Amino acid sequence: MSIIGTKLRKIRKATGLSLKQLSTKINGKISISFLSDIENGRSNPSFENLKLIAAALETPVSYFIEDSKDSIFSSTIDDADFIHIINLLQDFKDWNIEDKKELLFYLKAKKVIRDSNHQ
Structure with missing residues (x-):
């Protein structure tokens, strides 16, 4: 294949x-x-x-x-x-700034949670 x-x-x-x-x-x-x-x-x-x-x-x-x-x-x-x-995420460049900040905040928070669970 x-x-x-x-x-x-x-x-x-x-x-x-x-x-x-x-x-x-x-x-x-x-x-x-x-x-x-x-x-x-x-x-x-x-x-x-x-x-x-x-x-x-x-x-x-x-x-x-x-x-x-x-x-x-x-x-x-x-x-x-x-x-x-x-x-x-294909149209990410067209998102408004608040939506971009919200996604970034979520990803950062998720990383903190993941990192704290691995300690």
Whole structure:
């Protein structure tokens, strides 16, 4: 199985979509059998098809092509739940300052709690 295929299967299953449902979300532009071939490493999508798949899964294209070993999130990037967090942060630059401060406060507080539990 290819890296793209592995990641496609992981994110598709995490979002609860069947191959048929994913194909439908892409308006049938990519067939069920081709999606299956990608997942099983028998085919590779063109960049245009990868963009369609990523958009249908509400996932950045970079998720499929980034080598997770080189990522700052290397231990979690392959965790399908983590992708949902990344998706929520896609528009972070457009958040108002109060929302940004609230998120930062939460993350700092969570770290303090985690650190105190490990002592």
